[in-house]
Amino acid sequence: MSMSLSIPKPLDIAAIRQEFPILHREVKGRPLIYLDNAATSQKPKQVIEALVNYYSKQNANIHRGIHSLAEEATAAFELTRDAVQSFIGAGFREEIIFTKGTTESINLVAYTWGRKNIQSGDEIIISTMEHHSNIVPWQILCEEKNAVLKIIPISDEGELLLEEYEKLLGPRTRLVSLVHVSNALGTVNPVRQITEMAHRIGALVLVDGAQSAVHLDIRVQDLDCDFFAFSAHKLYGPTGVGVLYGRKELLEAMPPFQGGGEMIKEVRFTKTTFNELPYKFEAGTPNIGDVIAFRSAIEFIETTGKEKIRRYEQELLHYAHQELEKVPGLAIVGRAREKVSVVSFVIDGAHPQDIGILLDNRGIALRTGHHCAQPLMDRLGITGTSRASFAVYNTLHEIDELVKGLQRVVKMLA
Ligand SMILES: Cc1ncc(COP(=O)(O)O)c(C=O)c1O
Numbered sequence: 210m211s212m213s214l215s216i217p218k219p220l221d222i223a224a225i226r227q228e229f230p231i232l233h234r235e236v237k238g239r240p241l242i243y244l245d246n247a248a249t250s251q252k253p254k255q256v257i258e259a260l261v262n263y264y265s266k267q268n269a270n271i272h273r274g275i276h277s278l279a280e281e282a283t284a285a286f287e288l289t290r291d292a293v294q295s296f297i298g299a300g301f302r303e304e305i306i307f308t309k310g311t312t313e314s315i316n317l318v319a320y321t322w323g324r325k326n327i328q329s330g331d332e333i334i335i336s337t338m339e340h341h342s343n344i345v346p347w348q349i350l351c352e353e354k355n356a357v358l359k360i361i362p363i364s365d366e367g368e369l370l371l372e373e374y375e376k377l378l379g380p381r382t383r384l385v386s387l388v389h390v391s392n393a394l395g396t397v398n399p400v401r402q403i404t405e406m407a408h409r410i411g412a413l414v415l416v417d418g419a420q421s422a423v424h425l426d427i428r429v430q431d432l433d434c435d436f437f438a439f440s441a442h443k444l445y446g447p448t449g450v451g452v453l454y455g456r457k458e459l460l461e462a463m464p465p466f467q468g469g470g471e472m473i474k475e476v477r478f479t480k481t482t483f484n485e486l487p488y489k490f491e492a493g494t495p496n497i498g499d500v501i502a503f504r505s506a507i508e509f510i511e512t513t514g515k516e517k518i519r520r521y522e523q524e525l526l527h528y529a530h531q532e533l534e535k536v537p538g539l540a541i542v543g544r545a546r547e548k549v550s551v552v553s554f555v556i557d558g559a560h561p562q563d564i565g566i567l568l569d570n571r572g573i574a575l576r577t578g579h580h581c582a583q584p585l586m587d588r589l590g591i592t593g594t595s596r597a598s599f600a601v602y603n604t605l606h607e608i609d610e611l612v613k614g615l616q617r618v619v620k621m622l623a
Contacts (some may be wrong), residue, residue, distance in 0.1 A: 220517050226602045228253040228509075239572030242607045247392050247420060247551050247598035248576055249442045253509045256446060259502035271497055272471060272488070286497055289504040290487070296507050297437065298428035299454050303486035306453040306460070307495055311419040312342040314438035314453035315386070317490060318415055319346035321463040323384075329355040332381045334412075336361040336369055336398075337588050338391040341581045343417045347386060357381075363588065367394040367543040375406060382412040389421035393580040393596065394543030395526075395551030397425070404433045413459070419443060423600075424522060424549040426515050429454050445600075446506030447499035453490070460486050467492040518601045522550040525599040529608050533597075536615045538623050542594050550599035553580075556615070558623035561593045567621065571614045 226232050229251045234241050243251060263285070269278035271286050294302045308314045323346075327333070333347050337360055351358045359382075361374045378385075385407040390397050404414045415436040418427060423444035429437050436459075441450040455463075465472050465483055469492035474482040483489045510518065529552045533539055538557035556564065561577035568575060578593040579586045586592060597611060 220513065220521050220601065222521070222602065222604060225513065226604075228255070229602050230254060230257070232602060236572040236574070237570050242571075242573040242610055244573060244575045244597040244599065244603065244607065244611065246600040246603075247443070247580075247596065249448065250423065250445050250600050251602070252447065252506070253445055255505040255509055256502050259505040260447065260498055263498040263501050267501075268498070270494055282497060282501070285501045285504075286495070289500050289507075292504045292507045293452055296427070296511070297422070297452075297454055298430055300430060301457050304454055304457050304460065306455065306487045306490045307500055308438075308451040308453050308490075309449050309496065310440040310442070310451035311417060311438045312451075314436075314451050315343055315415065315417065316346045317453055317466045318386075318436050318438075318455070319350045321466050321490075322413075322459065323347075323350045324353075325462075325464055327351075327354045327356050327383055330381055331356045331383045332359055332377075332379065333357070334359045334361060334374070334377050334382060334385045334387075334407075336387055337363045338367065338369075338394060338396065338582065338585050339386075339388050340392055340417065340419065341583070342419075343386055343388060344584065356383075360584075361387075363585075365589075366545055367391065367396045368545045369396075369398055369403075371399070371402070374403065378406060378410050378412070380410070382407070382410055384413050384415060386415040386417070388417040388419075390418075390424065390549050390551075391543070391582075391585075392420045392551065393553055393582045393585055393594065394545065395548040395553070395598075396543060396545035397421070397547040397549060400432050400434065408433070420549065420551070423510075424519060426519075435459055441499070441503040441506060444506055445509050446503040449496045450499045450503050457486065460490070465489050465492070469493045471495075513601060521601060522599055525603055525605070525608065526550040526552065528605055529597060529599070529611075532608055532612045533615070536612060537619050539615065539619075542589060542591070551596060552598070553594035553596045555591060555594055556619060556623060559618055560622075561595045563622055564595045564615070564618050567618045568611070568614045571610070571617075573611055573614050575611070 267282045269282045271283040293305045359377045407414045413435040416434040418439040422439040437454040442448040472492040542553040565577035576596045
């Protein structure tokens with residue numbers, strides 16, 4: 210009997226780069242090297258074409274029309290919901306709520322579930338490494354309800370201190386709202402374990418998946434989280450679209466977020482009844498074109514292969530760590546054992562903003578500053594970092610160019 214071994218083909222990065230028109234432009238007379246993917250990723254042709262196709266051929270308001278365009282646009286919009294359901298492994302399509310981004314998804318939970326369920330003296334747990342969008346909504350809620358916000362500390366390497374987390378859990382804990390992957394450090398948090406510990410004492414868990422959805426295989430039912438929030442624009446999709454996944458029974462029990470068209474069943478001056486899921490949380494005309502184009506981004510990831518992307522990005526991460534450490538005076542910030550392809554660093558005597566400007570002169574785009582994580586910067590005793598974050602279209606050569614650029618920066622500044 211003959212056995213055929215199927216060896217997975219590596220990714221053809223040159224061919225993938227061809228799919229991203231923006232990668233062929235120049236900045237300051239040099240080929241663009243885009244290393245700011247944690248802020249937003251670039252878009253492949255199929256996403257751009259889906260947007261053009263929608264506005265050229267299908268544009269209509271959805272759900273309410275009976276004419277052909279409205280029906281086509283509605284069908285395309287709802288197909289994205291199915292694609293998202295399968296992309297994150299949700300049990301039901303009505304558990305997928307479209308928002309305008311992670312920020313709005315988290316605020317939705319704070320304003321609806323939070324206002325209904327949080328009472329004076331209740332406790333909400335977040336961590337030191339949260340993005341501002343997973344801090345401020347809870348601060349506002351806690352202030353309004355006289356509730357208490359507790360913070361999981363981290364190690365110097367940028368990992369959560371789980372034994373400290375355990376001590377924070379108590380009879381008044383109602384919610385643990387935690388970043389899956391830190392945008393500033395790249396740390397991957399052990400969400401499954403954190404969820405298990407929270408559920409043991411009856412608290413719910415919201416996962417901020419803004420940075421994880423593009424790098425990790427997300428199965429919300431395996432993570433066993435109650436809510437999961439992410440943004441399309443960080444996974445090769447358009448801006449202005451986000452997702453809130455919530456367990457059906459929780460979403461059903463939550464009051465609506467915004468009032469208006471689409472979220473109602475019947476409106477009378479005497480009494481208004483609300484629509485069923487998911488529409489109860491989608492008041493007004495949604496971002497139809499971008500939601501439709503988002504499906505093409507998911508298709509891009511799925512046809513490229515998430516596991517192949519993950520492996521390639523890990524190669525970029527390890528190479529970047531190895532090469533950046535050769536730059537004199539450079540220290541990597543964030544040395545968790547499990548990381549995605551995000552590398553933050555500081556250089557002795559060089560301000561991150563100056564580093565950013567000098568690299569931009571060489572066509573290299575990276576992010577500098579506090580990365581919307583000021584409490585994390587305070588904990589680390591710095592005001593900011595420079596951050597290179599890699600996507601599937603980045604190359605080892607681009608990392609070499611970054612290192613060369615930094616070596617020049619050191620000569621000029623440090
Ligand atoms: C970890 C994390 N959470 C939340 C957000 C907010 O995402 P958005 O601005 O798309 O709402 C970001 C964006 O950078 C992020 O990195």
